[in-house]
Amino acid sequence: MLEALRRGLTPQQLCDLTYPQQKETFEKLGISFDIFSRTSKPIHYKTVEEFYRRLWEKGYIYPKEIKQWYCPVDRKVLPDRFVKGSCPVCGAPEQYGEVCEVCGSFYEAFELRDPRCSICGAKPEIVEKTHFFLKLSALTEKVLEYVRPKTYWRKSTYNKTVSWLEREGLRDKDITRDYDWGPPAPFPGAEGQVLYNWVENLLGYISATRDWAEERGEPEAWRRYWFDKETRLYCFIGKDNLFFHTILFPAILIAHGDYILPHNVVVNEFVNLEGQKISTSRGWVVWLHDMLKYYDPDLIRFYALVTAPEGKDTDFRWRDFQLRVNSELIGTFANFIHRVLSFTWNMFGGVVPEARDERDAEAVSGWIGEAAQRVEQHLESCEFRDGIKAVLDLAQQGNRFLNEKEPWRNRENAPSTIYYALRIVNALSVLSYPFLPFTAERTREYLNLPNPPKWSDIHAEIRPGHRIREPKPLFRKLSNEEIEERIAELKATLKT
Ligand SMILES: [Zn+2]
Numbered sequence: 001m002l003e004a005l006r007r008g009l010t011p012q013q014l015c016d017l018t019y020p021q022q023k024e025t026f027e028k029l030g031i032s033f034d035i036f037s038r039t040s041k042p043i044h045y046k047t048v049e050e051f052y053r054r055l056w057e058k059g060y061i062y063p064k065e066i067k068q069w070y071c072p073v074d075r076k077v078l079p080d081r082f083v084k085g086s087c088p089v090c091g092a093p094e095q096y097g098e099v100c101e102v103c104g105s106f107y108e109a110f111e112l113r114d115p116r117c118s119i120c121g122a123k124p125e126i127v128e129k130t131h132f133f134l135k136l137s138a139l140t141e142k143v144l145e146y147v148r149p150k151t152y153w154r155k156s157t158y159n160k161t162v163s164w165l166e167r168e169g170l171r172d173k174d175i176t177r178d179y180d181w182g183p184p185a186p187f188p189g190a191e192g193q194v195l196y197n198w199v200e201n202l203l204g205y206i207s208a209t210r211d212w213a214e215e216r217g218e219p220e221a222w223r224r225y226w227f228d229k230e231t232r233l234y235c236f237i238g239k240d241n242l243f244f245h246t247i248l249f250p251a252i253l254i255a256h257g258d259y260i261l262p263h264n265v266v267v268n269e270f271v272n273l274e275g276q277k278i279s280t281s282r283g284w285v286v287w288l289h290d291m292l293k294y295y296d297p298d299l300i301r302f303y304a305l306v307t308a309p310e311g312k313d314t315d316f317r318w319r320d321f322q323l324r325v326n327s328e329l330i331g332t333f334a335n336f337i338h339r340v341l342s343f344t345w346n347m348f349g350g351v352v353p354e355a356r357d358e359r360d361a362e363a364v365s366g367w368i369g370e371a372a373q374r375v376e377q378h379l380e381s382c383e384f385r386d387g388i389k390a391v392l393d394l395a396q397q398g399n400r401f402l403n404e405k406e407p408w409r410n411r412e413n414a415p416s417t418i419y420y421a422l423r424i425v426n427a428l429s430v431l432s433y434p435f436l437p438f439t440a441e442r443t444r445e446y447l448n449l450p451n452p453p454k455w456s457d458i459h460a461e462i463r464p465g466h467r468i469r470e471p472k473p474l475f476r477k478l479s480n481e482e483i484e485e486r487i488a489e490l491k492a493t494l495k496t
C-alpha cells in the first residue's frame with residue numbers, strides 16, 4: 001500500500017504490474033507452479049470470510065476499544081508500516097509499527113516511541129477506535145503441543161519457536177484495520193474495516209488450492225489435501241516471517257479445527273549483497289529479471305543453491321559467483337559431462353561402446369547408488385545445499401575415474417571406461433534435474449535420451465550401439481571483464 005501510494009497507484013494497480021513480472025521470472029528460472037494464485041481473487045475473499053466467521057462463532061474474536069495513531073495531514077489512521085518510530089523494547093530508531101527489525105520484538109503500532117507518519121512525516125495524533133482481537137492467549141499451550149514433536153525442523157527454527165512460546169506465550173492480536181485494501185472483516189460491528197494482512201494472507205495457501213481445484217474443474221478437490229491427516233504441508237519462507245508461519249498460522253488453524261497443520265516450515269536466513277543488507281529503496285539489489293538477461297538460469301540456480309542461507313546469513317558476491325560457477329559448476333560438473341560425451345563422439349563415432357570390465361560395473365553402480373541415496377535424503381529433509389553437493393561429488397568421482405583409466409592412452413580399455421562414464425553422465429542428468437533442470441535436459445539431449453527424466457532412470461543401462469548427438473560445451477566460463485561490469489552496474493544504482 002505504501003509503495004503504491006509512493007508511485008501514485010492503487011494497490012491493485014501495483015499488484016497488476018508486479019504479478020506478471022514475478023510469474024515470468026519464475027518461469028524463466030524453471031520454477032513451475034501448479035497454481036500461481038493471488039490473494040486479491042474472489043476465491044480468497046470467500047475463503048477468508050468463511051474461515052473468520054467460524055472463529056467468531058467459536059468465540060476466538062472479540063471487540064475492544066483501542067488507541068490508534070492518526071495523521072491529521074493525510075487524514076488516515078496509521079497502522080503497521082504507516083507509522084515509524086523507535087522500538088518500545090530496544091529503542092532502535094526508524095522501526096515500523098509492528099515488528100522491530102533490530103531486536104525482533106512484536107508490538108502494537110501504538111506502543112512506538114517518537115512516532116511519525118511514514119507518508120508525510122507529520123507527528124500523529126491519538127484516536128479511539130473499536131478493533132477486533134484474536135484470542136491468541138488461549139492458544140499458547142495448543143501451539144506448543146503441536147510444535148514440540150517437530151524436532152526434525154531446522155534447529156534454529158525449532159528453538160526460536162519453542163522458546164518464544166515458553167518464554168513469552170501469545171498475546172491477543174488486533175486483527176482489523178481501518179483501510180480498504182484486503183478482505184473485509186466479517187464481524188458484526190466491523191463494517192468498513194479489513195483484516196490485518198497476515199491473518200488473511202496465510203489463508204492464501206488454502207484459497208490457492210481452491211483456485212487450483214476450480215481451474216481443474218474439480219472444485220471440491222482441495223479438500224483432499226487440507227482435510228486429510230496424511231497430507232504433508234511444507235512452507236518455505238524467510239526468517240522475517242517465522243512467527244507468522246510457525247506460530248500464527250498453526251494457531252488460527254487449530255482455532256478453526258478442521259484443517260491440517262504445517263508438517264515443516266523451512267526457514268531460510270538472509271542473503272546479503274557484497275557484505276551489506278539488500279535494500280531495494282537504496283538500490284543495493286540485484287534483480288533476478290536483470291540477471292536473467294545475462295546468465296543461463298541454471299547459473300543463478302546453482303549459485304543460489306551453494307550459497308543458500310540454510311543455517312546462517314550468507315553473502316551474494318559477484319566475484320564469488322564467478323569463482324564457484326567456473327570452478328565447481330563448469331570445472332567439475334559440466335567439464336566431466338563434456339569430456340565423456342566428446343570422447344564418445346570422437347573416439348567411437350557417437351556410438352555407445354561395449355562394456356567389459358565387471359569390477360568397473362560394481363564400482364560405478366556403487367557411486368551412483370550412494371549419490372542417489374544422498375540426494376533423496378537431502379531433498380526429503382530440505383537440505384538443498386547438501387543435495388547439490390552430492391551431485392557435484394558424483395561428477396568429481398567421474399573425473400577421478402577418467403583420470404585413473406586414461407582412455408586417451410589406454411586404448412584397449414577405453415570402450416569399457418567410456419561405457420561406464422556414460423552411465424555416470426546419465427545418472428548426473430537425472431540427479432541434477434531438480435537443481436539444474438535446463439542443464440539436465442541439455443545433457444539428456446546430447447545423450448539422445450527422453451526428457452524430462454524419471455527418477456528411476458538414475459540406474460538405467462545405456463545400451464551399447466545407442467547413438468548420442470554431437471555435444472557442445474554446456475556453459476562458457478565467466479570472464480573477469482563481465483564480472484567487473486556487473487559490479488560497476490551495482491555501484492551505479494546505489495543511492496547515497
Ligand atoms: Zn527493538
Ligand SMILES: [Zn+2]
Pocket residue numbers: 071072073074117118119120121122
Ligand atoms: Zn501523514
